[in-house]
Amino acid sequence: MDILYIGNDSFHSTSYHRAMALKRLGHRVTLINPKTLLRSGLVRKLHFRTGYKLLQRQVTNFLKKRINVGNPDLIWVNGGELLGRKSLQVLKALRTPIVLYNNDDPTGTRDGRRFDSLRKALPYYDLCVVRLEKEEDELLKYGVRQVLRVYMSYDEEVHKPFDHPSEIPAQFISDVAFIGTWMRHEKRDEFLLKLIRAGIPVSIWGARWPKSPHWDALKAHYRGGALSGRDYVAAIQGAKICIGMLSHGNRDLHTRRSVETTYAGGLLCAQRTAVHLGMYEENQEAVFWDDVDECIGICRRLLADDKQREHIRKAGYDKVRTLKVGNEDICTAILKRLNF
Incomplete structure (x- = not known):
């Protein structure tokens, strides 16, 4: 055609x-x-x-x-x-x-x-x-x-994970990653700052973060600008946990990260919504939170439990492929x- x-x-x-x-x-x-x-x-x-x-x-x-x-x-x-x-x-x-x-x-x-x-x-x-x-x-x-x-x-070719974790460049290895843009009024910076102050080892990639009023407190955790291609996949697959945030001004209930993360071999840790709950079985294929305190608790628990974390990651990887998205x-x- x-x-x-x-x-x-x-x-x-x-x-x-x-x-x-x-x-x-x-x-x-x-x-x-x-x-x-x-x-x-x-x-x-x-x-x-x-x-x-x-x-x-x-x-x-x-x-x-x-x-x-x-x-x-x-x-x-x-x-x-x-x-x-x-x-x-x-x-x-x-x-x-x-x-x-x-x-x-x-x-x-x-x-x-x-x-x-x-x-x-x-x-x-x-x-x-x-x-x-x-x-x-x-x-x-x-x-x-x-x-x-x-x-x-997601894209079947662009977001394909690396065949082996050893192929992921060292600069993209992290414990908890957030990959996304700083957006005025969305309070993403405040959320991440609370994670950091609670002792969660956060790494941030994305555009416009120096514009945040909390930049001085966040810049030590900033790993670089917007990612694309294999670098984007590497940062997802190289993280133990990937934080997924929505744009409330855009009335999001899920985003591309909701499917790109699991397809690329990452563990999705995102806001709890009806759409997310319809896509993944909670605590089995992805993890969800209602507020920053719940997110802190989830990160602490999963960072301390390699076996459970890997179980959820693999199950999410398998599930997203059945969604036909x-x-x-x-x-x-x-x-x-x-x-x-």
């Missing part, structure tokens, strides 16, 4: 990984990236905050110049925040089904006006694929025709819904 794929073509982006999964499934994928119109950080911030309204003419012209690729069987839009109503009208002229895959929170309020243009374009999509947390009624009021709710996904699995489910 010929698929026109509109998304980020950066080698380390989840959008690119999903396009490659479609290729592994045997489809011919033509990838175009309208985000190349955002040439600088200042320009990106401006358009993010104004919902990309000022960019719509450029995006529409960009698509007109690049969609002359024959007659695709399907148009796959990944993310879609740059594409407004007129952009979708241009795509509709190709007279082929259009699917939107967005695992963010396009109808939420955390990111201000970021998704203004996307929301106006929703009625033009034949199928909107969203993460499991989203309520269909919330999307249908924007004129969405059809909704498919899915788990967040790899990129290839999710792509197959989407194509099946569209009768391909």
Whole structure:
């Protein structure tokens, strides 16, 4: 099948990984990236905050110049925040089904006006694929025709664990790891600081942590910036315990870390939610907490019990593979819904 794929073509982006999964499934994928119109950080911030309204003419012209690729069987839009109503009208002229895959929170309020243009374009999509947390009624009021709710996904190739722990570079070995971005108002820094003050040996990787007001207390535990590729897998597999946090502003009940961690061979220690409890058997395949004090207790117990820790890690590793939440699995489910 010929698929026109509109998304980020950066080698380390989840959008690119999903396009490659479609290729592994045997489809011919033509990838175009309208985000190349955002040439600088200042320009990106401006358009993010104004919902990309000022960019719509450029995006529409960009698509007109690049969609002359024959007659695709399907148009796959990944993310879609740059594409407004007129952009979708241009795509509709190709007279082929259009699917939107967005695992963010396009109808939420955390990111201000970021998704203004996307929301106006929703009625033009034949199928909107969203993460499991989203309520269909919330999307249908924007004129969405059809909704498919899915788990967040890992990538079968990108997140494959190392064959043997000895292959993991020493700089990625840790006791308790948190891999993620510092986010204003989410209080991740306060949570990790409480773990540290309780004597939990925490290692932190991720972007923007020097912006934290608690940076002076955290910097001794900071191991480096955002991770990707084999470094990301190494930090997960090289940790005895991996802390998984949600973005409450994004209304998360699970994240990509919820499946990438266990697939890459890590032990998931995350906030207790209905979705997490539906994915893993608690204390057998993953461990969960309601607050920082419970997390401290779990970390102390598991760091002192190698046998139990390894049992949970292996069980989580086995379980995530039965959930069918790899990129290839999710792509197959989407194509099946569209009768391909």
